[in-house]
Amino acid sequence: xxxxxxxxGFDSAKASVRTEVVAGATTFLTMSYILAVNPAILATxxxxxxxxxxxxxxxxxxxxxxxxFMAKLxxxxxxxxxxxxxxxxxxxxxxxxxxxxxxxxxVVEGVVFILITFMNVREKILDSIPRNLRYSISxxxxxxxxxxxxxxxxxxxxxxxxxxxxGNFTPEAILGIVAIVLSGVLTARRVKGALFIAIIIATLVGxxxxxxxxxxxxxxxxxxxxxxxxFCQFDFDGFFNINMLVVIFSLLIINIFDTVGTLVGLAEKTxxxxxxxxxxxxxxxxxxxxxxxxxxxxxxxxxxxxxxxSASGIAEGGRTGLTSLVTGFLFIAALLLSPLFLFIPxxxxxxxxxxxxxxxxxxxxxxxLNDVTEAFPSFITMITMVLCYSIADGICLGILSYVxxxxxxxxxxxxxxxxxxxxxxxxxxFVVG
Numbered sequence: 278x279x280x281x282x283x284x285x286g287f288d289s290a291k292a293s294v295r296t297e298v299v300a301g302a303t304t305f306l307t308m309s310y311i312l313a314v315n316p317a318i319l320a321t322x323x324x325x326x327x328x329x330x331x332x333x334x335x336x337x338x339x340x341x342x343x344x345x346f347m348a349k350l351x352x353x354x355x356x357x358x359x360x361x362x363x364x365x366x367x368x369x370x371x372x373x374x375x376x377x378x379x380x381x382x383x384v385v386e387g388v389v390f391i392l393i394t395f396m397n398v399r400e401k402i403l404d405s406i407p408r409n410l411r412y413s414i415s416x417x418x419x420x421x422x423x424x425x426x427x428x429x430x431x432x433x434x435x436x437x438x439x440x441x442x443x444g445n446f447t448p449e450a451i452l453g454i455v456a457i458v459l460s461g462v463l464t465a466r467r468v469k470g471a472l473f474i475a476i477i478i479a480t481l482v483g484x485x486x487x488x489x490x491x492x493x494x495x496x497x498x499x500x501x502x503x504x505x506x507x508f509c510q511f512d513f514d515g516f517f518n519i520n521m522l523v524v525i526f527s528l529l530i531i532n533i534f535d536t537v538g539t540l541v542g543l544a545e546k547t548x549x550x551x552x553x554x555x556x557x558x559x560x561x562x563x564x565x566x567x568x569x570x571x572x573x574x575x576x577x578x579x580x581x582x583x584x585x586x587s588a589s590g591i592a593e594g595g596r597t598g599l600t601s602l603v604t605g606f607l608f609i610a611a612l613l614l615s616p617l618f619l620f621i622p623x624x625x626x627x628x629x630x631x632x633x634x635x636x637x638x639x640x641x642x643x644x645x646l647n648d649v650t651e652a653f654p655s656f657i658t659m660i661t662m663v664l665c666y667s668i669a670d671g672i673c674l675g676i677l678s679y680v681x682x683x684x685x686x687x688x689x690x691x692x693x694x695x696x697x698x699x700x701x702x703x704x705x706x707f708v709v710g
C-alpha cells in the first residue's frame with residue numbers, strides 16, 4: 278500500500294481498493310461514448326476512422342494515466358467534445374484547412390499550453406476574458422455540438438429558402454430521434470453510462486432499419502488499428518498568418534476554460550478544496566492535460582480535456598489517482614474492441630451530442646442577463662457559434678461586441694488591455710481573412 282500511497286495518493290485509512298476500482302470502471306463506462314463519437318466526427322475530415330479510434334483511446338489513456346501519477350486525483354481525460362467539433366467543422370470545413378494543417382495547429386497549441394502552465398500564465402489569460410463571456414462560450418459550444426448531432430442524423434437539413442429546415446423522416450433521422458430520446462431518458466433516470474448505453478441500443482435498433490451495416494465476418498474483437506495514416510502528419514505550409522494565430526488562441530482559450538472549469542467542479546465533489554479555495558496539485562492536472570493534448574496531436578487526435586463525467590466515479594467513492602489508473606487501463610483494453618465501436622452509425626451518436634449540449638447549456642443561468650452590456654455580447658457569442666458554424670467566429674464576435682458595448686456605454690474600466698489587443702487582432706482577421 279505504501280507504493281499506492283506514494284504513486285497515486287491512495288490512503289487505505291480513507292478508501293478501499295475495491296471502491297477505487299469500481300469508481301474507475303464507472304468513469305470509463307460513463308465517458309466511453311467518446312470512443313464512438315470522436316472517430317465519427319474527425320473522420321468527416323478524411324482521416325482514417327480506424328486510426329482515429331486507436332488515437333482516441335491512446336490519447337485518453339496517456340493523459341488519464343499521467344493525471345493519475347502526477348495529480349493523484351480521481352479524474353479522467355480524453356479528446357474534448359467541442360474541440361473535436363472545432364477541429365472538424367471550423368478548422369477543416371469552414372476555414373478550409375487540411376486535417377494535416379489542423380493537427381499542426383493542435384501540436385503548437387499543446388506546446389504553448391505546456392509552457393504557460395509551467396510559467397503560471399494561464400491564470401492571467403483566463404482572467405482577461407470576462408466571466409459572462411466564459412459562460413456563453415461554454416453554452417455556445419454545447420449548442421453547436423447539439424446542432425451537429427441533429428445535422429448528422431438528418432433531423433436538420435440545408436434549405437435554399439430558409440438556410441435550415443426540418444428534414445424528412447428517413448431511417449437515419451428516425452434512428453437519430455430514437456438515440457436522442459434514449460439519451461435523455463436514461464440520463465434523467467441516472468443510469469450509469471447512459472450515453473454509451475443509448476448509443477449501443479440505437480446501433481442495434483439500426484440493424485433492421487438498414488442504417489447499421491455489419492460487415493461480413495464481423496467480430497467484436499480485433500488487433501488495434503495502426504495510427505500510421507495519421508501519426509505526426511503535420512503540415513506547416515502557410516502556417517504563419519493571422520487566421521492561424523486566431524485558431525491557436527481560440528483552441529487555447531477553450532481548452533483553459535474547459536479544463537479549469539471542470540477541475541474546479543470536480544474538486545468540489547471530492548472535498549479536496551482547501552479553505553482558501555485552492556485545489557491541491559491543480560498545476561499537475563493542467564500539465565497532464567497539456568501533455569495529453571500534445572501527445573494526442575502527434576497520434577492524430579483532437580485536443581484533450583478533463584471530463585465532467587469523472588463525477589460518476591467520484592459518486593461511487595473514487596478519491597485518488599487509483600481511480601484514474603483503472604480508467605486509463607480500461608481505455609487501453611478498449612483498443613481490442615475497435616470493431617464494436619467503428620460500426621456504430623453516426624445517427625446513433627446523435628443522442629450523445631445533443632445530450633452533451635443539454636448539459637453544457639447549464640452555463641446560461643450564470644450569465645448576468647439583467648445587464649445588457651453583459652447579456653448582449655454573451656448572446657452574440659452563443660448564436661454566432663451556431664449560425665456561423667464556427668466556434669472561433671463566435672468567440673471573436675463575442676469579444677468584439679463586448680468591447681463595443683462597454684466603450685459605447687462609457688464602462689471603460691471593464692475593458693482590459695488584453696481585450697483591446699484581441700479586438701484589434703480579430704478586426705484584422707476579418708479584414709484580411
